[in-house]
Amino acid sequence: MKTLLQILKERKLQIFFLLYVLMPVPVLSLLAQNLTLSTVAVGIAVSFLLLAVVFLLSSFMTTRGVKIFYSLLLAVTIIPGTILIGYLFIGRVLLSGGTITSIFETNTDEASEFIAYLNPWLVTAVTLFVLTPIVMICRMKQPERFFRIRRHKYAFFTLVLTALLFVTVRPVAQRIYFVDFYRVFANYKIGRFREERALARRHELPFDVRTQPDKMPRLVVLVIGESHARHHMSLYGYPRDTNPLLSARRSELCVYTDVVSPQVHTIPVLRAALTFADHDHPERLTSYPSLIELFNRAGFETYVISNQPLLDASSSYDAFLKLADHTADFSARKAPDGILLPSFEQALTAHSDRPKLIVLHLMGCHIGYKYRYPADFDFFTHLNDTLPVASAALTPEARTTIDEYDNSVRYNDYLLSTLIARIEREHTPAALLYFSDHGEEVNEFRPFNGHAYEKVTSYMCEVPFLVWLSPDFRARRPDLRLIPSRPYSTVDLPYTMADLAALRFRGYDETRSLFSPRFRSRPRWVGNCSYEAVIGLTHRAEEQQRTPSYAASFFKGL
Numbered sequence: 001m002k003t004l005l006q007i008l009k010e011r012k013l014q015i016f017f018l019l020y021v022l023m024p025v026p027v028l029s030l031l032a033q034n035l036t037l038s039t040v041a042v043g044i045a046v047s048f049l050l051l052a053v054v055f056l057l058s059s060f061m062t063t064r065g066v067k068i069f070y071s072l073l074l075a076v077t078i079i080p081g082t083i084l085i086g087y088l089f090i091g092r093v094l095l096s097g098g099t100i101t102s103i104f105e106t107n108t109d110e111a112s113e114f115i116a117y118l119n120p121w122l123v124t125a126v127t128l129f130v131l132t133p134i135v136m137i138c139r140m141k142q143p144e145r146f147f148r149i150r151r152h153k154y155a156f157f158t159l160v161l162t163a164l165l166f167v168t169v170r171p172v173a174q175r176i177y178f179v180d181f182y183r184v185f186a187n188y189k190i191g192r193f194r195e196e197r198a199l200a201r202r203h204e205l206p207f208d209v210r211t212q213p214d215k216m217p218r219l220v221v222l223v224i225g226e227s228h229a230r231h232h233m234s235l236y237g238y239p240r241d242t243n244p245l246l247s248a249r250r251s252e253l254c255v256y257t258d259v260v261s262p263q264v265h266t267i268p269v270l271r272a273a274l275t276f277a278d279h280d281h282p283e284r285l286t287s288y289p290s291l292i293e294l295f296n297r298a299g300f301e302t303y304v305i306s307n308q309p310l311l312d313a314s315s316s317y318d319a320f321l322k323l324a325d326h327t328a329d330f331s332a333r334k335a336p337d338g339i340l341l342p343s344f345e346q347a348l349t350a351h352s353d354r355p356k357l358i359v360l361h362l363m364g365c366h367i368g369y370k371y372r373y374p375a376d377f378d379f380f381t382h383l384n385d386t387l388p389v390a391s392a393a394l395t396p397e398a399r400t401t402i403d404e405y406d407n408s409v410r411y412n413d414y415l416l417s418t419l420i421a422r423i424e425r426e427h428t429p430a431a432l433l434y435f436s437d438h439g440e441e442v443n444e445f446r447p448f449n450g451h452a453y454e455k456v457t458s459y460m461c462e463v464p465f466l467v468w469l470s471p472d473f474r475a476r477r478p479d480l481r482l483i484p485s486r487p488y489s490t491v492d493l494p495y496t497m498a499d500l501a502a503l504r505f506r507g508y509d510e511t512r513s514l515f516s517p518r519f520r521s522r523p524r525w526v527g528n529c530s531y532e533a534v535i536g537l538t539h540r541a542e543e544q545q546r547t548p549s550y551a552a553s554f555f556k557g558l
Contacts (some may be wrong), residue, residue, distance in 0.1 A: 226364030228436035
């Protein structure tokens with residue numbers, strides 16, 4: 001015991017370093033609204049045991065060995081630690097596997113915009129958080145070793161074995177934040193590799209797609225929005241006039257009022273919406289053609305025009321978009337979505353004997369809202385109108401954020417209206433379908449803007465879904481049922497698009513087409529949570545915000 005106390009006394013800086021890199025995430029998990037107290041307590045206990053094992057192992061090392069060992073430990077903990085602590089403070093959640101995977105697929109432009117959007121003081125704090133342990137390692141001096149491997153080999157190998165158990169035994173490893181982080185990363189990379197091989201094999205296999213020429217449109221335009229919440233659209237009853245142009249076309253549109261996304265992050269949503277994979281049949285991601293491939297096989301000339309990185313190897317849904325005959329990526333220009341219009345015009349007017357599918361992928365209302373519209377769309381300001389939000393305690397910064405978000409929604413209105421007006425002039429059987437990948441919570445009832453599955457609410461998954469059909473196409477397809485109240489999930493988009501284009505194939509299920517007379521409502525999932533459960537979570541979160549617990553009040557100022 002006396003020896004142990006002496007070790008602790010002489011290695012105070014090492015102990016502080018280990019506390020600094022191993023304990024903040026488990027301790028700050030007390031802030032997480034998606035964890036129980038018992039889960040947090042187990043995480044703290046496991047992390048503290050790991051700290052003890054690592055500290056005792058370092059007692060066998062020289063000064064140089066300790067510095068190398070702790071530098072390696074810092075290298076594997078600093079990135080997951082910074083990310084997880086940041087989300088704990090910003091969102092009051094501990095990130096789980098699905099969201100961590102989305103982070104792996106975030107490109108550098110999105111990351112830099114997100115950082116620029118953060119409070120400068122928070123960026124400064126993160127910088128200091130990263131630099132502090134580096135300074136500690138530089139100042140470390142190892143006293144004379146108390147333990148030597150030759151003399152205490154059984155103790156040494158017991159410690160090594162124990163450390164390996166922390167990494168390899170799954171129930172334990174899941175409690176150690178950085179081990180679990182890299183486990184998710186490894187599974188993600190392995191899954192991507194297997195998926196790419198399966199997709200390559202499937203592309204070589206035949207898949208018969210039957211067409212009905214007398215029912216087919218000559219032009220289908222699919223517009224994919226980003227972070228567009230329907231509860232910020234005047235078309236859906238929002239008090240601010242965020243949809244002046246689409247509202248003027250209200251009689252021409254079918255505005256669906258009960259559509260949800262299958263997740264609240266872009267990657268999993270588009271992997272579902274652009275393929276036939278769903279909650280019950282994930283294997284269809286590779287066993288069935290993707291949406292673009294389906295239209296290719298049906299004889300359409302396909303275009304993908306994107307304001308999000310299209311050829312980015314980090315995004316797993318890009319593999320399905322890149323199958324188009326023609327692709328154009330404007331993300332490097334870092335401009336509002338209007339930059340896509342000239343390319344859309346070229347696709348529209350390009351000579352072709354085949355019908356066309358044009359997919360536009362927008363930046364839409366992605367966070368960093370003020371970057372999503374040009375200066376002349378800086379329309380809303382809470383200083384001269386009544387901001388329609390539930391909380392009267394919003395800070396001026398939060399109110400400005402809502403202004404910026406509503407401006408991006410109004411610009412989106414302009415863009416969609418411009419597309420429809422241009423298609424009209426073609427005087428051809430045509431259809432435009434618009435949906436957003438997911439919604440967004442924008443300081444609706446608590447000081448939070450963004451989307452995170454760990455604190456999912458209905459605001460994040462309830463999305464706009466609009467359909468416009470040209471008069472010629474309406475006359476050609478009287479069989480299409482446009483019923484705006486139908487409950488629907490965009491996971492069934494491929495069936496709906498196939499029905500719209502009059503395509504039939506093995507596995508086609510007309511009960512899953514939004515336009516079918518035989519449409520049947522189905523259970524709707526948001527990740528692994530039913531939509532009904534999400535509504536319940538939203539109500540509870542709103543109630544908790546109205547009557548915060550003692551713990552919530554205590555941490556509010558953190």
